[in-house]
């Protein structure tokens with residue numbers, strides 16, 4: 001390999017260039033630092049000394065002298081809002097939004113941030129006012145999104161429907177699930193105002209918006225039932241099976257009530273017994289147990305739960321079985337006591353044994369009830385929030401229809 005002598009010349013040249021580049025960078029940095037107004041350092045100092053209000057004043061002065069530093073303000077505003085200091089975030093963003101010399105894009109950005117600050121501070125009217133000023137431009141879609149959240153918080157369902165419709169093309173997203181739910185909310189409002197015709201109108205619209213919506217037929221059934229039309233109510237509720245059978249357990253008790261009103265308790269029990277053979281059994285145990293107990297007594301309920309235990313063993317079925325057993329033993333004991341009262345003097349044979357058995361069964365029932373009481377919970381698919389009641393809108397993440405109508409068990 002031949003040693004290339006020109007390398008000897010190139011090396012010092014490269015070092016020289018490197019040294020010059022470093023000096024150039026340092027000089028540029030120094031000149032940039034020199035260009036920053038003194039208020040910037042004053043503000044930084046206040047911020048580091050945990051004097052945020054004085055810091056804001058200093059930074060507002062910076063942006064007056066040098067409009068290029070708006071990014072600093074947005075960062076500061078976002079920081080305050082994240083820390084829950086909404087008043088300070090509002091001050092920073094308000095200052096930006098009111099500056100006429102800022103480019104439109106930055107002022108719109110400030111209005112958007114301001115809307116979120118007001119929302120966070122619970123000043124809903126002012127949030128709406130800020131966001132409504134952004135109906136075009138790059139912040140139109142995110143602003144409408146925040147407006148939609150705001151209308152949901154305010155329960156302004158008609159405005160929510162309009163906002164969702166406007167968002168659909170902007171976000172290329174289907175909002176039919178939400179719109180149908182907003183119609184159902186309007187129907188519920190109408191029912192509270194005792195205006196069933198209005199409610200029916202909204203529910204029919206909900207079904208048109210989203211034919212898979214189950215809440216609409218549930219509520220239509222309630223309206224029919226309230227009007228004394230049990231047969232009509234059954235039509236709506238049993239029709240849910242065709243939409244999505246997993247929602248049937250949510251209407252099980254209403255179906256039982258409607259059949260009872262029609263004087264056909266037997267049909268309700270037949271319907272429930274049939275469903276106990278399906279994969280919906282776990283959700284229907286309570287309803288089936290109660291219907292059997294009321295119609296045929298504790299012994300029949302115990303037999304039904306024993307059958308269920310053989311078919312699909314579960315802690316819930318075992319609990320119900322012991323509930324029925326305890327009820328049966330208690331009934332027998334009442335009968336024995338009544339008989340004993342008839343027999344003059346002397347305890348009937350086997351009484352001590354019965355009491356012992358009754359106590360044993362009750363103890364097992366109590367233990368099982370204690371173990372299973374908080375076992376089953378509806379769980380949000382999105383955020384995992386667990387709830388004893390079924391919600392159409394998750395209280396944890398505010399999303400719609402994220403709860404499966406099936407409770408899941410989690411042993412703590």
Ligand SMILES: [Zn+2]
Pocket residue numbers: 380381382383384385394395396397398399402
């Ligand atoms: Zn959730």
